[in-house]
Amino acid sequence: MTDLNYEKDIKIDIQDALIVVDMQNDFIPGGSLAVEEGDLIIKDINKVGRKFKKSKALVVFTQDWHPQNHKSFASNHPGKNPGDEFTSEDGAIGPVLWPDHCVQNTKGAKFHKNLKIDLGDRIIQKGMNPEVDSYSGFQDNDRKSETGLREYLNSENIKRIFICGLALDYCCYFTAIDGFDFGYDVYFLVNLTRGVDLPEGNVKNALETMKEKGIKFVTTESFI
Ligand code: VGL
Ligand code: ZN
Secondary structure, three states: OOOOOEOOOEOOOOOEEEEEEOOEHHHOOOOOOOOOOHHHHHHHHHHHHHHHHHOOOEEEEEEEOEOOOOOOEHHHOOOOOOOOEOOOOOOOOOOEOEOOOOEOOOHHHOEOOOOOHHHOOEEEEEOOOOOOOOOOOOEOOOOOOEOOHHHHHHHOOOOEEEEEEEOHHHHHHHHHHHHHHOOOEEEEEEEEEEOOOOOOOHHHHHHHHHHHHOOEEEOHHHEO
16 A cells, blocks of 8 residues: 555635545445445545535535446447447547446446435536546546636635545546646545555555645545
8 A cells, every 4th residue: 555644733714625535335245347445445535525515615516427328338349348448540549448327317327326416515426428538527537628616616716626526546536637637725534535556556646646746645534
């Protein structure tokens, strides 16, 4: 595991937002793209969400929301299997193909029943364009279209964002990187996320890249 330093004594305030990434049935054990132990973080995400609301901070949920013909699905590439390496020319899809997941209006795309979605101020959907994936909660992988998250956070005068959810090395990671590049002070809630680690080593690389960039790391114990 990568050596990380955790920030301490963080007081949540009105310019903070908790971004809860893709806590949907398909990413949780039993789902089609299950992240190991994804279910174990739900309770504490609810707890931290409550803390943010008590402190008048924002809580935003992102939701992976694909059409059935989405090109990130191996099933839409004859002869390919989930986990196969695949990158489209412009990086819009890849570096691997996925099982069908989070198809619009299916049970797999729904938030887990134990997640307290009432705590959310906004739900941001992503991945609707069948030709382009959207790992980041902010924008498509080809960076040609945004989801509305930045506009929303800016309209609420948010300066710090705290990221948790699934999966560490995909949607959480890319949301953190974009958040940083868009000028937010970014905190990664390490014990409230789990990774897919595909290809192997991806979780370690993601953590190292974030550390080098200046993204900060916290746990649920970091808050006052
Ligand atoms: C995700 C792979 C494909 C994620 C979404 O939420 O991390 N990963 N689509
Ligand atoms: Zn997806």
